[in-house]
Amino acid sequence: MSESFEPKIVAFVCTYCTYAGADLAGTSRMKYASNVRIVRLPCTGRISPMFILKALQKGADGVLVSGCHPGDCHFAQGNYHARRRWTVFRALLAFTGIPEERIKFSWISAAEGAKFTELINGITGQIRALGPFEQYQELQTVIETQSTY
Amino acid sequence: MAKIGVFVCHCGENIASMVDTSKLVHAIGEHPGVTVASEYKYFCSDPGQETVKKAIRENGLTGVVVAACSPRMHEQTFRKACAEAGLNPYMLELANIREQCSWVHTDKDEATGKAIEITRSLVEKVKRNNDLKPISVPVTRRAMVIGGGVAGIQAALDIAAAGREVVLVEREPSIGGHMAQLSETFPTLDCSQCILTPRMVEAVQHPNITVMTYSEVEEVDGYIGNFTVKVRRKARYVRMETCTGCGDCIQKCPVKKIPSNFECGLGNRKAIYTPFAQAVPNVPVIDREHCLYFKTGKCKICEKSCQIDSIDFDQQDRIETIEVGAIVVATGFQVQDTAMYGEYGYGRYKDVVTGLHFERLASASGPTSGKILRPSDGKEPETVVFIQCAGSRDASKGMKYCSKICCMYTAKHAMLYAHKVHHGKSQIFYMDIRAAGKGYDEFTRRAIEEDEAGYIRGRVSKVFEENGKLIVRGADTLLGRPVEVVADMVVLATAMVPQSDAKDFAKRIGIGYDEYGFYNEAHLKLRPVETATAGIYLCGACQSPKDIPDSVAQASAAAAKVLGLFSKEQLEREPVIASVTDATCAGCWGCVIACPYNAIDRKDITDRNGNVVKRVASVNPGLCQGCGTCVTFCRSNSIDLAGFTEKQIFAEVMAL
Numbered sequence: 001m002s003e004s005f006e007p008k009i010v011a012f013v014c015t016y017c018t019y020a021g022a023d024l025a026g027t028s029r030m031k032y033a034s035n036v037r038i039v040r041l042p043c044t045g046r047i048s049p050m051f052i053l054k055a056l057q058k059g060a061d062g063v064l065v066s067g068c069h070p071g072d073c074h075f076a077q078g079n080y081h082a083r084r085r086w087t088v089f090r091a092l093l094a095f096t097g098i099p100e101e102r103i104k105f106s107w108i109s110a111a112e113g114a115k116f117t118e119l120i121n122g123i124t125g126q127i128r129a130l131g132p133f134e135q136y137q138e139l140q141t142v143i144e145t146q147s148t149y
Numbered sequence: 150m151a152k153i154g155v156f157v158c159h160c161g162e163n164i165a166s167m168v169d170t171s172k173l174v175h176a177i178g179e180h181p182g183v184t185v186a187s188e189y190k191y192f193c194s195d196p197g198q199e200t201v202k203k204a205i206r207e208n209g210l211t212g213v214v215v216a217a218c219s220p221r222m223h224e225q226t227f228r229k230a231c232a233e234a235g236l237n238p239y240m241l242e243l244a245n246i247r248e249q250c251s252w253v254h255t256d257k258d259e260a261t262g263k264a265i266e267i268t269r270s271l272v273e274k275v276k277r278n279n280d281l282k283p284i285s286v287p288v289t290r291r292a293m294v295i296g297g298g299v300a301g302i303q304a305a306l307d308i309a310a311a312g313r314e315v316v317l318v319e320r321e322p323s324i325g326g327h328m329a330q331l332s333e334t335f336p337t338l339d340c341s342q343c344i345l346t347p348r349m350v351e352a353v354q355h356p357n358i359t360v361m362t363y364s365e366v367e368e369v370d371g372y373i374g375n376f377t378v379k380v381r382r383k384a385r386y387v388r389m390e391t392c393t394g395c396g397d398c399i400q401k402c403p404v405k406k407i408p409s410n411f412e413c414g415l416g417n418r419k420a421i422y423t424p425f426a427q428a429v430p431n432v433p434v435i436d437r438e439h440c441l442y443f444k445t446g447k448c449k450i451c452e453k454s455c456q457i458d459s460i461d462f463d464q465q466d467r468i469e470t471i472e473v474g475a476i477v478v479a480t481g482f483q484v485q486d487t488a489m490y491g492e493y494g495y496g497r498y499k500d501v502v503t504g505l506h507f508e509r510l511a512s513a514s515g516p517t518s519g520k521i522l523r524p525s526d527g528k529e530p531e532t533v534v535f536i537q538c539a540g541s542r543d544a545s546k547g548m549k550y551c552s553k554i555c556c557m558y559t560a561k562h563a564m565l566y567a568h569k570v571h572h573g574k575s576q577i578f579y580m581d582i583r584a585a586g587k588g589y590d591e592f593t594r595r596a597i598e599e600d601e602a603g604y605i606r607g608r609v610s611k612v613f614e615e616n617g618k619l620i621v622r623g624a625d626t627l628l629g630r631p632v633e634v635v636a637d638m639v640v641l642a643t644a645m646v647p648q649s650d651a652k653d654f655a656k657r658i659g660i661g662y663d664e665y666g667f668y669n670e671a672h673l674k675l676r677p678v679e680t681a682t683a684g685i686y687l688c689g690a691c692q693s694p695k696d697i698p699d700s701v702a703q704a705s706a707a708a709a710k711v712l713g714l715f716s717k718e719q720l721e722r723e724p725v726i727a728s729v730t731d732a733t734c735a736g737c738w739g740c741v742i743a744c745p746y747n748a749i750d751r752k753d754i755t756d757r758n759g760n761v762v763k764r765v766a767s768v769n770p771g772l773c774q775g776c777g778t779c780v781t782f783c784r785s786n787s788i789d790l791a792g793f794t795e796k797q798i799f800a801e802v803m804a805l
Contacts, residue, residue: 010805015221016681023219026248034259037266037805038249040220041793042725045743046777048795054802072661074681075776076745085781111663117253 007061007127009036012047014078017068017109024113032117033124036064043067045078049089052103057136062102062127066119069107079107101126102133151276154185154210155268156201158192158217160247167251169261173216176265182276184208193223198230205234212236212275216244216268239281239724239792242271266805273804277797283721286771288374289474290715293318295366295658298326299345300689300700301479302352307708308477309357313715316471317358318380320365323428324349326481330411332511332519334697335561336592342427342514349429363434367468369658372774373684374474374720384464386435387421392459394431398451399423407439413506415524416516421451426514435460475684475711478668479704480654482645482690485540485548493539493641494612499525500619501612503643504558511565521569523638530573530637533566534621535559536609537579539641548644550665553694555642556583560593562640563602576603576634578623586696605632612639645694660685667693678707686710725775725792727768734765734787740779741766748772749779 013019019040025032041047044067052063065082073079086105093100104123108116155177159165170188178186185204191197192215204210213236215227220243228238246264254260290313294305297319305317317324328334329349331341353360361380368379387398404420411424418424420439423431441448442462452460484505487495495501500523502510513519523530537559541552556579563575582604584590596602609623621634647666648654655662660680661669668691671679678686686707689700714720729740731754741749752767766788768779777790789795 008805010802019219020221023221023245023248026219026252029252031255032253034250034254034256034263037263037270038245039270039798039801039805041777041798042790043776043778046781046790046793048781051798051802054799055805058803058805060805071656075774075778076659078745078776078778081743081778081782 005128005132007035007124007130007132008059009062009064009123009127010055010060011036011038011064011066012041012044012051013038013065013108014043014046014067014074015040016043016074017072017107018066018116020110021108021112021116024110025116026113028113030113030117032120035124035127036120043073043075043078044082045073045075047082047085049085049092052089056098056102056133059136061130061133062104062123064104064106064119064123066106066108069109072109097135099130101130151182151212152184152208152210153182153212153214153272153275154201154204154208155183155187155214155216155272156192156204157186157188157246157268158197158215159188159190160217160251161190164217164247164251167254167257167260168246168264169257172261173246173264173268177216177268177272180269180272183272184210192217193226198226201227201230202234205231205236210236212240212242212278214242214244214268214271214275216246216264218247219243219245219249222248237280240275240278242275242278244268244271270801270804273800274797277794277800279791279794281724281791284724284726284770285719286374286722288715288718288720289376289472290314290718291316291471291473292475292477292711292715293366293376293378293471293473294477294479296326296479296481296689296691297321297324297352297360297362298479298481298689298700299328299348299697300481300704301326301477302348303701303704304477304479304688304708304711305352305358306348306355307705308711309355311708311712313357313712315358316473317352317360318364318366319360319362321424322363322385322422322432322434323424323430324352324360324362325425325427325429327505328697329425329427330413330505330512331508332513332515333561333565335557336586336588338561338564340513342512346427346429349427353429360430361469362430366654366658369476372772373722374714375771376473376476376684378471378473378476380469380471382467382469384466385432386437386460386462386464387433388459388461389430389432391457392432393457394423394433395456396423396433397454397456398460399433401450401454403448403450404439404441407436412509412516413503415506415509475686475714476658477686477688477704477707477711478658478660478680478691479687479689479707480648480651480691482694483648485644485646487540487641487643489546490539490641492611493536493609493639494614494619495641498612498614498619498639499523500530500637501639501641503641504555504562505643507562507640511562511569519569521566521573528637529570531570532574532576532634532636533638533640534609534619534634534636535562535575535577535640535642536621537577537642540644540646541642542580548646550694551583552644553583554645554696556581557586557589557592557696559640559642560584560596560602564596564600567600567602574603575601576605576621576636578605578607578609578621580606580608586698607632645690647691651691658685660687667691678703678710684714723775725790726770726773727775727777727779727788727790729766729768730787730789731765733785735785736764736766737784738766739782739784740788743778743782745776745778746772746774748774
């Protein structure tokens, strides 16, 4: 792990709360680390665990899932489904050997630009400390070498 | 073969100063599938949009990515431009390189790199976009106004005047709200009842308005243009249809000493009552809690005294279901519980009262017939101290906001007091005098100059009783010294706070609220009367503290929004909805459980002879709101969400 490691983090956010919160951070000219790439979805309920795995497979070092606060979901219950799904998915993560710390789940409302800024800086720091996520790449190498004989 | 056009906006300097746009254009121009890539100072401007349209026409583009601001800002603008150039409007994506890139980063290289990745991923997404058509849904052109205060009445009258039906729901036995409790109103000092009661009567008599008093909204289902509202019509135990409002029953009722809410506890009412003499409708209700018959099974004096047999002890609450196309929320406010200011002695000393108490004391229809008398001994107070911001602008009590009306009503109280008690002396403790409004500053000047209201700049630390007098101890911060005023009565300029059940109610009907419980507008500046839930509008003090002119103005604005919605028979909705692939659906009904809107039905698939061979899920496009929870739930990948399909999102992730 080199000194200048900059993690890549993919964020899956809902358009009504967290995406709007991120916009608010922008209109308020708050500053935060540039490591996060946002994928906008209608609701956290739309976020499939497969998206998270795909992002990690593609080379993301961390994943963020963020939506409306419990009780405030624009779609009434989507974020509850997301939360339940996350609880189940956690066990699967452990099974696959992906450290849970690579994935962060949070609630950011449309009014919480400052909280969004803190969250991004926080998660960037944490993932930076964890170092690059290389398990998938290693696995890829193993598969390739195995298929040669 | 995809032909994507990418248009990178400078947004003046907003983007160009932090993102190297030329580098972005160059990088994205080489991305497979990108036919055109260009940059411009303002793509949202007329010539900017023309450039986009021209590029679509000349190159036969199949998709467009505009790298600019948030889609929340200009998605509609560019969708329209695409449509005008003959491209399906849903073949557009906005890459947000302003709010989420140039404005929040400080390193130009990093920001440029991020902008390239954001734009590239959306190019990959847009390649997989599909032509979509907006969904048309019918609009029920009837509105519901919840709350019968001055804001609700105004909204109902305006909608009704335009020829649309309105259902006005009020939970108290009479419409009128807080305004009916006020004595005179600032800055004109015209009597509140005199200007309000004619409007109340107008509302109840209007052929387009159905007034439901003593009724509460239990549940709201549906969506813009098509709401189904369940209203609980609470049992009045008096037949609305026949009662003439003669008041015989009230006179005969033996249960007398129930503190009246309308009089803020300064007067009493009976167990069968109308809240005030000018109540609309003028039909009493029986208060089950205090009624002798309901308590002991004996009495029924009201029934005997009623000459037209309008008392009905067997009435039950009933639920009425009403179809409406739009909802205006005008549920108003309540006066803050000043008991949290222990140091002011509210609740301990009878002569420490709230602003609303003072209104009742000054009101000609109030318990003292408009005479200012001390609640403790009924004597005329010689000195009255008014304490402003008693509950507003006090972060330590969790009340950070300015309640907006208190400066004005305190000045009004001081004037009314001077007019009624000529030798009386008023002292007002204030933090600032906020008199912004038409005729407001002139009004407060008048209170000081003509009616000799004494303003002392500073806070009160303590109110205590000594020898039958109230001692008000505070500071005069202009003179920089402590002061003590001996008063006969203390009036607290209590704050306006949301109704105690405001948050529960918001959850029930599906709108947002702020940290205090005031309802959130869709945009503070540009969409002040809409909520984030399409088809639900706001007016009056349920949104924030407001005076009467503001509430009325906002009510008319909300009515205008409703009428705009009702101007068409059909409504176009975003086609972001789910759909099922019948061939793979296994009928596990996971999606049915997941859907928060009950939008998924079971559909029979039949063979040629009409035999059911399979049952699959089927999405009702009218009910589907497009959250996509069902998609994630589906075990066989048989449901997908238009605009956010699995293919689109995976492509987006892969390109990051």
